[in-house]
Amino acid sequence: MQLPDAEQLLASLTGRIRSDVAANTALVGIYTGGVWLAERLHHDLELALPMGTLDVSFYRDDFGQIGLHPQVKPSGIPFEVEGSHIILVDDVLYTGRTIRAAINELFDYGRPASIRLAALVDRGDRELPIAAQYVGATLKLPSDKMLALEKGIDAKLSLSLYNPKSGG
Amino acid sequence: MNNNPQLNKNGELQHLLTTEGLPAPILLHILDTAESFVGVTERDVKKVPLLRGKSVFNLFFEPSTRTRTTFEIAAKRLSADVVNLNIAVSSQSKGETLLDTVNNLSAMHADMFVVRHSQSGAAHLIARHVRPEIHVINAGDGRHAHPTQGLLDMFTIRHYKRDFHNLRVAIVGDILHSRVARSQIHALTTLGTPEVRVIAPRTLLPAKVERLGVHVYHEMERGLKDVDVLLMLRLQNERMLSARLPSTEEYFKYYGLTQEKLALAKRDAIVLHPGPMNRGVEIDSAVADGKHSVILSQVTFGIAVRMAVMSILAGN
Numbered sequence: 001m002q003l004p005d006a007e008q009l010l011a012s013l014t015g016r017i018r019s020d021v022a023a024n025t026a027l028v029g030i031y032t033g034g035v036w037l038a039e040r041l042h043h044d045l046e047l048a049l050p051m052g053t054l055d056v057s058f059y060r061d062d063f064g065q066i067g068l069h070p071q072v073k074p075s076g077i078p079f080e081v082e083g084s085h086i087i088l089v090d091d092v093l094y095t096g097r098t099i100r101a102a103i104n105e106l107f108d109y110g111r112p113a114s115i116r117l118a119a120l121v122d123r124g125d126r127e128l129p130i131a132a133q134y135v136g137a138t139l140k141l142p143s144d145k146m147l148a149l150e151k152g153i154d155a156k157l158s159l160s161l162y163n164p165k166s167g168g
Numbered sequence: 169m170n171n172n173p174q175l176n177k178n179g180e181l182q183h184l185l186t187t188e189g190l191p192a193p194i195l196l197h198i199l200d201t202a203e204s205f206v207g208v209t210e211r212d213v214k215k216v217p218l219l220r221g222k223s224v225f226n227l228f229f230e231p232s233t234r235t236r237t238t239f240e241i242a243a244k245r246l247s248a249d250v251v252n253l254n255i256a257v258s259s260q261s262k263g264e265t266l267l268d269t270v271n272n273l274s275a276m277h278a279d280m281f282v283v284r285h286s287q288s289g290a291a292h293l294i295a296r297h298v299r300p301e302i303h304v305i306n307a308g309d310g311r312h313a314h315p316t317q318g319l320l321d322m323f324t325i326r327h328y329k330r331d332f333h334n335l336r337v338a339i340v341g342d343i344l345h346s347r348v349a350r351s352q353i354h355a356l357t358t359l360g361t362p363e364v365r366v367i368a369p370r371t372l373l374p375a376k377v378e379r380l381g382v383h384v385y386h387e388m389e390r391g392l393k394d395v396d397v398l399l400m401l402r403l404q405n406e407r408m409l410s411a412r413l414p415s416t417e418e419y420f421k422y423y424g425l426t427q428e429k430l431a432l433a434k435r436d437a438i439v440l441h442p443g444p445m446n447r448g449v450e451i452d453s454a455v456a457d458g459k460h461s462v463i464l465s466q467v468t469f470g471i472a473v474r475m476a477v478m479s480i481l482a483g484n
Contacts, residue, residue, distance in 0.1 A: 055204060057204070058204070058208065058216035058217070058218050058479075059216065059217060063218055063482075063483055066483070067180075067480075067482075067483025067484055068201065068218075068479050068480055068483040070197065071200070072200070072201050072204040073204060074203055074204045074206070074207045075204070075207055075208075076207060104217070105216075107213075108211060108212070108213035108215070108216075109211055109212065109213070110212060
């Protein structure tokens with residue numbers, strides 16, 4: 001299956017977000033792919049507020065089934081959440097459960113004025129009422145495949161499809 | 169299958185009873201997870217929903233306000249419900265056995281027991297006895313082990329020194345009676361510390377302590393030379409009065425950590441102490457409050473490490 005070029009999708013995503021950026025706009029990337037994207041967006045959009053990162057492991061709804069993620073990374077929100085306009089950034093929007101967890105975690109830092117969502121790929125099949133305001137591409141994929149963003153040694157981003165058993 | 173009662177059939181942590189025999193990846197997973205909890209404890213809302221709806225029972229058969237409080241805070245910051253039982257003053261004085269107490273609490277749908285007991289092996293006994301969905305954490309058993317203290321010391325060392333592979337570490341004081349020292353020695357060795365020293369008078373060292381892989385010193389002047397990390401131990405009151413020591417003044421003179429003795433260690437050495445401190449016995453106030461001391465950081469990190477242990481256990 002031919003996957004779209006991640007760098008091109010990021011370029012179009014950057015263009016769409018740019019028109020909405022204000023002085024109090026803050027980006028928050030979700031580990032791991034969302035952080036790579038947020039770093040690039042933060043640089044290209046020249047935002048004043050520092051970028052935040054979230055690892056939603058402590059807020060996931062499947063902790064009771066699968067336990068704690070083996071490699072939890074520290075979340076860091078280096079700006080005042082209270083009253084800020086946040087754009088959450090993730091690589092792939094799928095069931096919506098990660099975004100639900102991320103929104104809950106953000107509210108434990110304060111009450112943002114608004115939260116919007118940017119995703120490089122929206123693969124549909126939502127299990128929660130969640131929608132992205134900025135989407136690079138919409139793809140229909142078989143449910144047994146996992147789509148993930150990868151970062152090459154040249155820092156170039158690409159999309160790859162794999163079977164959940166063989167990858168992370 | 170494995171013979172380690174702390175691990176389940178998949179080799180994951182089921183109970184935390186001792187640092188002895190735990191593989192390095194499990195120790196490192198706990199330390200890495202704790203890094204993420206440090207950030208949680210610095211936020212406005214110092215709570216995550218991981219253990220929501222779970223019940224953690226603090227079973228303290230031996231009094232310890234400080235350790236019990238840190239476990240209570242850790243469990244509450246994971247959104248668990250916490251019940252504190254000071255059993256030294258309740259059931260046992262009425263004649264109930266340890267396992268009857270545990271059975272009763274299991275019937276109240278406990279998910280996790282945090283156990284402190286004056287008898288070595290008490291937490292092991294409970295861990296062997298409980299249903300497989302219940303997790304047990306040893307919060308100190310006799311002279312045997314105090315694994316969360318050992319782990320928070322490892323977290324603190326790694327925080328300041330980054331890596332264990334170039335470190336010279338000295339453990340100073342009553343090694344003989346110390347469950348903390350045992351937990352530290354096993355964890356340090358597993359994490360690859362090349363040189364672990366113990367410094368103590370002969371009367372406060374266990375026989376054949378070298379078998380644990382440590383170098384033995386009886387004088388601070390030689391033992392502290394060029395060390396990176398000093399792990400001070402608490403001299404328990406009952407030992408001070410025993411025949412093992414002439415007097416606390418004498419102990420302080422030879423083994424109390426003063427700035428003069430600390431000057432023998434490396435210039436950037438750090439000093440740890442599990443608390444509560446006996447100022448003027450094992451440590452001088454000028455050192456306890458000085459720039460090499462990381463004793464209060466240990467307390468802060470201790471919450472994050474206990475949160476990590478509880479959340480890893482609850483998820484396995």
